[in-house]
Amino acid sequence: MKTIILEFNGYWREINKNSVPSQEGVYCVYSCVHNAAQKTVSINKLIYIGESDNVNKRISSHDKLDDWKSHISGNETLCYSFAEITEPDRIIAEAALIFKHKPLTNKAYIDSFTFEDTHMKLSGKTANLVTSFIVKKQYTI
Numbered sequence: 001m002k003t004i005i006l007e008f009n010g011y012w013r014e015i016n017k018n019s020v021p022s023q024e025g026v027y028c029v030y031s032c033v034h035n036a037a038q039k040t041v042s043i044n045k046l047i048y049i050g051e052s053d054n055v056n057k058r059i060s061s062h063d064k065l066d067d068w069k070s071h072i073s074g075n076e077t078l079c080y081s082f083a084e085i086t087e088p089d090r091i092i093a094e095a096a097l098i099f100k101h102k103p104l105t106n107k108a109y110i111d112s113f114t115f116e117d118t119h120m121k122l123s124g125k126t127a128n129l130v131t132s133f134i135v136k137k138q139y140t141i
Helices: 014-019 055-060 065-069 089-101
Strands: 002-013 025-035 040-052 076-084 118-124 132-135
Touching (some): 002 014, 002 025, 002 040, 002 089, 014 055, 025 089, 040 055, 040 089, 076 118, 089 118, 089 132
Parallel strands (some): 002 118
Antiparallel strands (some): 002 076, 025 076
């Protein structure tokens, strides 16, 4: 069984997304509420999980940005978290995270996990994520 360990950093609000690292990894998109007085964010829901060889560039020009924004309301904004990981584990990590958490706007990997059995161990900024889980290889017909 493969084990993947991820340390998530964040949270970057939409207005500060240019500060997300320009590194290879996986990222989560959330709806959140910013409390300026306390300098905190409250994470509400997981909207999307993705991967890229340059997460900053991918988030900055993502074709699903309008779709993500359609899932926020009122005083909410988008927030991002990031975990550095290289290929090929980056693709497996994204698939396992999507399969387990089924974010609102992801389509791929929701119903199947075609990689070897994988144990995911997450730490850091992991709001709304299960921090230790196993995903077993399975297909949908």
